[in-house]
Amino acid sequence: VKAFYIELRRSPLRWWLPAFLLLAMLMLFGRSTAWIGVWPQASAAAQLPFSYIGPALAAGAAWSAGRCLRIGSVDHLQATARRRWQVEAVHLAATITYGIAVLLVTAAVAAAFSIPDAGPGFLWAGYLVLAGSMLVTCAAIGHLVGRWSRPGIGPALLTGLGTFALFNLTERGPFGFMVLSGPPQLRLSAAALAARIALAACLVVLAVAVPPWRDRITSRAPATSRATSAIAAVMAVIVSIALIAAAGPLRVPRTPPSEPLCSTTTPRVCVWPENRKYLPELAAMAERLNQLPGDLITVPDTFYERGLRTSDSQVDFIITEGSWSAVPSITGAIVDATLPPACLVTGENAERKYQAIFEIVEWLNRRMYGGDPPAGVRGGPPGVDLAMIREVLQSPDADQATWVRQRLDTIKAVPCE
Amino acid sequence: VSDRLTQWWRYARAHHVFGTVIGLLVIAAVEVAWADVELDLPAARQGGSISVPLLVVIPIAFAAVVAASMHSHMQRLEQTATHTLTTMTVIHTGSVLLVATVLAYLAGAVAGSVSFGSQASRDVLLWSGIAFAWGRVIGPRLSWTALLAALFPMTYFGSDNLERARWWAVPLHPPTESQYWVISVGVLVLGAAIALLTPWHLHRLRQKALPARDRKSRTLSATLR
Numbered sequence: 001v002k003a004f005y006i007e008l009r010r011s012p013l014r015w016w017l018p019a020f021l022l023l024a025m026l027m028l029f030g031r032s033t034a035w036i037g038v039w040p041q042a043s044a045a046a047q048l049p050f051s052y053i054g055p056a057l058a059a060g061a062a063w064s065a066g067r068c069l070r071i072g073s074v075d076h077l078q079a080t081a082r083r084r085w086q087v088e089a090v091h092l093a094a095t096i097t098y099g100i101a102v103l104l105v106t107a108a109v110a111a112a113f114s115i116p117d118a119g120p121g122f123l124w125a126g127y128l129v130l131a132g133s134m135l136v137t138c139a140a141i142g143h144l145v146g147r148w149s150r151p152g153i154g155p156a157l158l159t160g161l162g163t164f165a166l167f168n169l170t171e172r173g174p175f176g177f178m179v180l181s182g183p184p185q186l187r188l189s190a191a192a193l194a195a196r197i198a199l200a201a202c203l204v205v206l207a208v209a210v211p212p213w214r215d216r217i218t219s220r221a222p223a224t225s226r227a228t229s230a231i232a233a234v235m236a237v238i239v240s241i242a243l244i245a246a247a248g249p250l251r252v253p254r255t256p257p258s259e260p261l262c263s264t265t266t267p268r269v270c271v272w273p274e275n276r277k278y279l280p281e282l283a284a285m286a287e288r289l290n291q292l293p294g295d296l297i298t299v300p301d302t303f304y305e306r307g308l309r310t311s312d313s314q315v316d317f318i319i320t321e322g323s324w325s326a327v328p329s330i331t332g333a334i335v336d337a338t339l340p341p342a343c344l345v346t347g348e349n350a351e352r353k354y355q356a357i358f359e360i361v362e363w364l365n366r367r368m369y370g371g372d373p374p375a376g377v378r379g380g381p382p383g384v385d386l387a388m389i390r391e392v393l394q395s396p397d398a399d400q401a402t403w404v405r406q407r408l409d410t411i412k413a414v415p416c417e
Numbered sequence: 418v419s420d421r422l423t424q425w426w427r428y429a430r431a432h433h434v435f436g437t438v439i440g441l442l443v444i445a446a447v448e449v450a451w452a453d454v455e456l457d458l459p460a461a462r463q464g465g466s467i468s469v470p471l472l473v474v475i476p477i478a479f480a481a482v483v484a485a486s487m488h489s490h491m492q493r494l495e496q497t498a499t500h501t502l503t504t505m506t507v508i509h510t511g512s513v514l515l516v517a518t519v520l521a522y523l524a525g526a527v528a529g530s531v532s533f534g535s536q537a538s539r540d541v542l543l544w545s546g547i548a549f550a551w552g553r554v555i556g557p558r559l560s561w562t563a564l565l566a567a568l569f570p571m572t573y574f575g576s577d578n579l580e581r582a583r584w585w586a587v588p589l590h591p592p593t594e595s596q597y598w599v600i601s602v603g604v605l606v607l608g609a610a611i612a613l614l615t616p617w618h619l620h621r622l623r624q625k626a627l628p629a630r631d632r633k634s635r636t637l638s639a640t641l642r
Binding site: 030031052055150164 | 471
């Protein structure tokens with residue numbers, strides 16, 4: 001234990017810790033803060049900084065692991081009374097501790113900011129375990145490469161940039177370690193998580209227990225047992241990589257709750273319980289829909305968030321960032337209910353028809369939202385004059401109804417082919 | 418002539434010549450193979466993520482090797498060296514930088530297109546400047562830490578809501594826009610100047626900054642002592 005404290009104090013990562021914490025805070029609050037108040041989103045947000053911190057930890061571990069050869073204190077290491085793996089284990093544990101400390105602080109901050117807005121529940125452990133396994137994997141890879149290679153900047157660069165590239169590939173495929181957001185419709189697959197933990201564990205064993213082939217710090221174990229342990233550890237890593245591939249995608253759809261959280265308004269709006277913070281705003285939007293000219297626009301009686309109904313309907317809305325993100329799909333559902341079924345139209349007719357549809361869509365979006373979209377959302381459907389829409393929205397309801405009727409007439413006048 | 422060669426050989430050996438050459442070749446090979454692989458990174462903008470090709474990351478590795486080649490096995494000894502060594506350092510580091518830039522260009526050209534190559538070589542210049550400057554502060558062996566750290570603001574804050582790269586996020590810009598070449602070369606010149614600022618230079622600068630009277634009295638007291 002004493003050795004562990006010494007390692008903690010001596011680790012070069014102690015200089016990096018403030019930088020890691022700053023980075024984590026920048027990543028929590030520098031992006032959209034829509035995660036605040038939604039437990040799975042908050043958990044995913046707390047996990048996200050590790051797509052940068054993990055690789056940095058790998059580079060730090062590699063730098064730290066090469067210290068004896070770099071400084072030339074090999075003799076000291078040879079003279080220790082402890083076994084080599086114990087020395088390495090304490091060293092790696094100190095490195096990992098720095099990573100875990102950042103994770104805990106990030107998770108605590110994410111939780112503290114979410115508690116006031118979010119309902120019952122807490123951070124989802126799965127995302128935090130994912131981040132933990134990611135950073136242990138990175139630290140172990142760094143330590144391993146740092147130990148096995150000649151000292152210099154090579155190992156740190158290789159592992160830092162290598163893990164950065166590896167863990168952030170667009171085609172994350174089955175080997176993903178990171179998620180960008182945590183919608184309540186999805187949960188982490190237990191099998192996929194277990195496979196990642198297994199990989200992290202195997203890499204730790206490999207990094208700690210297996211000395212390099214041509215070890216300049218002589219190992220006391222006989223050559224055969226060293227070879228056996230090396231082969232066993234490498235096999236274990238290969239098996240766990242195969243397990244990750246076999247475990248399938250990192251996230252799987254969640255079974256919807258039997259009783260979704262619904263507003264008391266007419267029309268009703270139903271959301272996943274985790275997204276309860278959006279319900280008041282969505283209910284207010286639903287209330288505004290009642291003021292639409294009812295003879296022209298058909299409003300469905302319930303709007304569902306996607307994934308709540310077993311027959312997954314494409315008109316169900318999704319919430320990505322703020323309640324505005326739900327608006328286009330709600331409008332889509334209304335337009336679907338209002339207009340006759342879509343049919344094939346081409347040429348000038350199609351242009352006229354879609355122009356009218358897009359204008360109604362944009363008018364509905366803003367009418368329902370109760371004003372302009374939030375800052376950062378720009379543009380609208382193609383070919384729509386936004387200034388004109390704004391003008392229409394400010395005119396009396398009767399004029400707006402006339403405006404809508406004109407457009408609906410245009411749409412109905414276009415024949416199907 | 419052979420004396421000069423021996424001198425250079427000694428210098429190169431002390432400055433990790435094999436590691437440098439192998440490192441540059443390996444990085445070039447990686448660039449040829451995977452320059453166009455896309456990375457999906459979180460970003461502080463609408464949508465919350467940004468997609469960048471590996472090409473943007475690879476010049477960091479080149480620059481790290483270039484800056485690290487300033488490190489020597491005989492750092493302590495070199496601190497007492499004369500101006501000859503500074504000349505050698507400039508020539509050596511300059512050639513390593515040149516080789517890295519050319520390799521980055523060629524590898525990019527092989528991997529994708531000429532524009533790939535020139536983007537990579539521009540970024541090598543930029544990152545090398547940063548690495549030189551930081552290496553002067555923390556030592557050439559740890560100069561890579563600044564590059565790794567700079568990766569975060571560049572990708573995370575580097576583009577706005579309309580997916581336009583910000584002016585300071587130079588590596589995210591296409592190589593056709595000349596102002597980013599100017600910035601890169603400027604950073605390189607500045608970084609190199611900082612790296613070559615020896616304690617003697619600093620001393621001379623300080624002396625010049627002092628008023629003439631002070632300088633006189635100080636030299637006098639130094640003579641007396």
